Amino acid sequence: MRADDGALVRSIAAGSAQALADLYDRYAALVFGLARRVTGCVEDAEEVVQDVFAQVWRQAPRYEVGRASVAGWLVMLARTRAIDRGRNRLARPDQIAAVDPDRAPALAAADPTPEAMSVAADEARRVREALVGLPETHRKLIELAYYDGLTHVEIAERTGVPLGTVKTRLRTAMATLRQALTPASGAHEVGRTAPLDV
Amino acid sequence: MNGHERFDEDVAAYALGALPDDDRRVFEAHLATCDACQHTLAELRRVSAAIGVSTEPAAPPVELRARTLARAAAQPQDRSRLAGTIGPSAASADLSGRAATRPSWFALAAALACIVGLGAYSWLLRSDLTSARELIAAMSARVETLSEQLTAARRDSATLTNTINVLRAPGMLRVDLKGQSAAPAAVGRAFISADKGLIFSAEEMPRLSANRTYQLWVITPENPSPISAGVFAADAGGTSMLTVPLPQGVTVVAAVAVSDEPSGGSPQPTTAPFLVGAVRN
Numbered sequence: 001m002r003a004d005d006g007a008l009v010r011s012i013a014a015g016s017a018q019a020l021a022d023l024y025d026r027y028a029a030l031v032f033g034l035a036r037r038v039t040g041c042v043e044d045a046e047e048v049v050q051d052v053f054a055q056v057w058r059q060a061p062r063y064e065v066g067r068a069s070v071a072g073w074l075v076m077l078a079r080t081r082a083i084d085r086g087r088n089r090l091a092r093p094d095q096i097a098a099v100d101p102d103r104a105p106a107l108a109a110a111d112p113t114p115e116a117m118s119v120a121a122d123e124a125r126r127v128r129e130a131l132v133g134l135p136e137t138h139r140k141l142i143e144l145a146y147y148d149g150l151t152h153v154e155i156a157e158r159t160g161v162p163l164g165t166v167k168t169r170l171r172t173a174m175a176t177l178r179q180a181l182t183p184a185s186g187a188h189e190v191g192r193t194a195p196l197d198v
Numbered sequence: 199m200n201g202h203e204r205f206d207e208d209v210a211a212y213a214l215g216a217l218p219d220d221d222r223r224v225f226e227a228h229l230a231t232c233d234a235c236q237h238t239l240a241e242l243r244r245v246s247a248a249i250g251v252s253t254e255p256a257a258p259p260v261e262l263r264a265r266t267l268a269r270a271a272a273q274p275q276d277r278s279r280l281a282g283t284i285g286p287s288a289a290s291a292d293l294s295g296r297a298a299t300r301p302s303w304f305a306l307a308a309a310l311a312c313i314v315g316l317g318a319y320s321w322l323l324r325s326d327l328t329s330a331r332e333l334i335a336a337m338s339a340r341v342e343t344l345s346e347q348l349t350a351a352r353r354d355s356a357t358l359t360n361t362i363n364v365l366r367a368p369g370m371l372r373v374d375l376k377g378q379s380a381a382p383a384a385v386g387r388a389f390i391s392a393d394k395g396l397i398f399s400a401e402e403m404p405r406l407s408a409n410r411t412y413q414l415w416v417i418t419p420e421n422p423s424p425i426s427a428g429v430f431a432a433d434a435g436g437t438s439m440l441t442v443p444l445p446q447g448v449t450v451v452a453a454v455a456v457s458d459e460p461s462g463g464s465p466q467p468t469t470a471p472f473l474v475g476a477v478r479n
Contacts, residue, residue: 013275020270030253033255037254045258046259050270071251076247131249146250170211178238
């Protein structure tokens with residue numbers, strides 16, 4: 001059985017270039033996919049991949065395994081760097097267009113770590129399903145915040161939705177996604193019956 | 199809407215990184231004292247991470263692998279004992295436990311001299327924890343080169359000893375202060391120990407009119423009224439540094455602020471603070 005993510009990071013911390021290569025093989029597609037989604041630019045996404053794995057190499061000795069998932073750490077690094085790169089670009093109105101709902105479910109099949117990451121991956125899959133299940137009016141706002149790095153004020157300006165409504169929708173949508181963290185117990189049902197029509 | 203409902207909205211936006219700076223500072227000050235918001239935030243951060251982890255992957259160009267791995271492994275790894283641990287939900291800087299493992303306080307003194315000496319450069323960095331810890335790690339790596347500065351620092355040993363006592367105290371907290379609308383360029387940092395006092399340093403302080411002074415305030419979780427921690431001045435370059443005891447009776451600090459007050463100081467702030475920072479938990 002292959003090493004779990006935490007063991008890989010410990011090996012990287014001990015200076016193993018092979019472990020870094022293994023982690024790359026496991027997660028480069030996720031980091032690249034996220035960075036490309038955020039920046040909308042292949043060249044930028046490649047830079048983000050290089051930056052993220054360089055940072056992992058440098059900081060692995062200080063990474064506290066078990067504090068949160070390695071995948072969560074990687075996407076946080078990738079998102080932050082990608083948004084920083086994208087921030088100087090002009091606004092991209094195309095990003096406001098409706099998001100292809102088929103994009104997300106593809107992830108479940110492409111999940112890179114069926115065993116070692118199963119808990120975190122299950123959680124991510126449930127949250128993604130809940131996200132896809134949100135009304136488009138709400139999902140779009142979450143995506144503008146997460147992938148475009150916009151503040152709620154910027155989202156209101158960009159979409160023409162009143163700021164108060166943006167705030168309420170972000171809150172309602174996040175509350176629905178939060179319920180998806182916990183498996184079973186009708187999280188979807190709760191999501192559907194939540195007062196989304198604001 | 200009742201008083202807390204606003205924060206229910208803020209915590210959702212905060213977990214997505216969607217709070218504008220002003221709102222973020224207000225929310226962080228509230229967060230420091232609100233268990234319910236801390237609990238909600240921990241879960242919403244998992245939601246946020248899950249959105250990222252479930253993003254559709256895309257195969258990067260094949261040649262990127264070799265380039266990435268070669269560039270990464272060419273760098274030194276960061277093994278600083280001064281640096282804290284990192285991770286997606288890393289809490290506030292925890293220098294104290296590690297400081298206790300240093301063989302002498304000279305290394306701490308050197309690290310502090312370096313923190314102050316790096317000046318404007320350090321303040322330009324994003325104030326997020328990772329950057330700050332990288333900075334601290336880089337500083338500690340330079341400790342060996344700082345013996346000359348250390349000699350000079352020892353001349354100020356009285357001040358320095360107080361300062362070090364704060365830094366090495368168990369439970370020492372660090373607070374980053376950000377300039378508000380009245381002085382957006384101002385930046386500050388405080389190190390706080392309940393027993394040993396408070397170190398405060400700042401750059402790009404706004405100019406004072408005649409008969410005015412800066413006044414440092416601490417806000418405690420249980421009392422909404424700021425408590426004065428003293429008045430102070432800045433040098434011609436707008437830089438200040440001071441070490442003071444915490445005000446009488448104060449053991450827990452939720453936030454630190456600086457305002458512009460009449461000479462001699464005020465019992466309560468008479469102007470809006472231009473530097474504000476909340477203790478992160």
